[in-house]
Amino acid sequence: MTASNATATGHKKNSRFKLHLKIWRQKGKNEAGGLVDYDVNDVNPDMSFLEMIDVLNQDLIKKGEEPVAFDHDCREGICGSCAMVINGNAHGPDTGTTTCQLHMRRFNDGETVVVEPFRAKAFPVLKDLVVDRSAFDRITAAGGYVSVNTGSAPDANAIPISKTIADVAMDAAACIGCGACVAACRNGSAMLFVSAKVSQLSLLPQGKAEREERVSRMVWQMDEEDFGSCTNMGSCAGACPKEISLEHIARLNREYLRATVLKKDRQASDSGNG
Numbered sequence: 418m419t420a421s422n423a424t425a426t427g428h429k430k431n432s433r434f435k436l437h438l439k440i441w442r443q444k445g446k447n448e449a450g451g452l453v454d455y456d457v458n459d460v461n462p463d464m465s466f467l468e469m470i471d472v473l474n475q476d477l478i479k480k481g482e483e484p485v486a487f488d489h490d491c492r493e494g495i496c497g498s499c500a501m502v503i504n505g506n507a508h509g510p511d512t513g514t515t516t517c518q519l520h521m522r523r524f525n526d527g528e529t530v531v532v533e534p535f536r537a538k539a540f541p542v543l544k545d546l547v548v549d550r551s552a553f554d555r556i557t558a559a560g561g562y563v564s565v566n567t568g569s570a571p572d573a574n575a576i577p578i579s580k581t582i583a584d585v586a587m588d589a590a591a592c593i594g595c596g597a598c599v600a601a602c603r604n605g606s607a608m609l610f611v612s613a614k615v616s617q618l619s620l621l622p623q624g625k626a627e628r629e630e631r632v633s634r635m636v637w638q639m640d641e642e643d644f645g646s647c648t649n650m651g652s653c654a655g656a657c658p659k660e661i662s663l664e665h666i667a668r669l670n671r672e673y674l675r676a677t678v679l680k681k682d683r684q685a686s687d688s689g690n691g
């Protein structure tokens with residue numbers, strides 16, 4: 418086999434191979450679920466993982482069986498909806514990769530692959546591989562925005578921002594809200610997600626006006642949603658397809674402390690003790 422007609426794991430180009438899948442099937446939110454065995458005999462190494470499940474679903478539909486429910490939208494690493502755990506890894510074995518960007522050439526002929534939904538108290542399973550990640554939407558709604566109360570938004574280019582700050586804010590803005598950080602954390606913590614949103618906005622001049630209220634409200638909402646505490650294990654960053662840095666969690670902690678101290682100062686001065 419030459420380098421030109423073989424993939425990294427030795428699949429010949431345009432060849433087909435077999436996979437044995439164990440997929441979590443669950444009819445509904447309050448139903449018991451379990452792993453069900455499936456064989457897929459026509460896997461192209463160049464397919465994405467989602468396309469491989471499409472092939473399985475076509476087979477299931479032809480046989481009159483219920484297809485596997487899974488979330489997907491953009492299929493190019495942007496929307497964050499393709500949440501699943503593959504062989505114990507949120508978004509599969511490759512770093513910096515969403516499930517929709519994971520290629521089947523990463524797997525070997527005859528391999529058994531276990532596919533499960535994201536597991537976290539705050540992300541209940543709705544059906545098969547689909548989980549309810551609306552807790553993230555509620556955290557974002559609590560403060561993950563910049564208010565523009567009158568007139569039109571100022572021209573972004575009119576506000577000078579240093580390249581260093583812009584780069585860090587852009588890195589934080591890469592978060593796609595997929596939830597892999599929560600699924601990978603043994604505490605089910607959402608700190609990496611919240612830290613990315615808080616960092617992105619608190620670093621930029623446009624986000625500074627609501628800086629304290631934002632971090633207080635987002636952290637409060639995170640706690641309301643039953644996410645666990647961060648114990649600095651770092652599994653979140655390891656699973657993040659956008660490689661969001663743990664430095665953002667440190668910034669979130671600083672922002673939260675700052676907001677708490679300023680609030681206490683204000684309360685003391687309002688009561689005449691300041």
Ligand code: SF4
Pocket residue numbers: 497591592593594595596597598599609610613653656657658659660661
């Ligand atoms: S921090 Fe990473 S893993 Fe967590 S939601 Fe954002 S992109 Fe997904």
Ligand code: FES
Pocket residue numbers: 488489490491492493494495496497498499515516517518
């Ligand atoms: S389907 Fe949009 S990121 Fe995977």
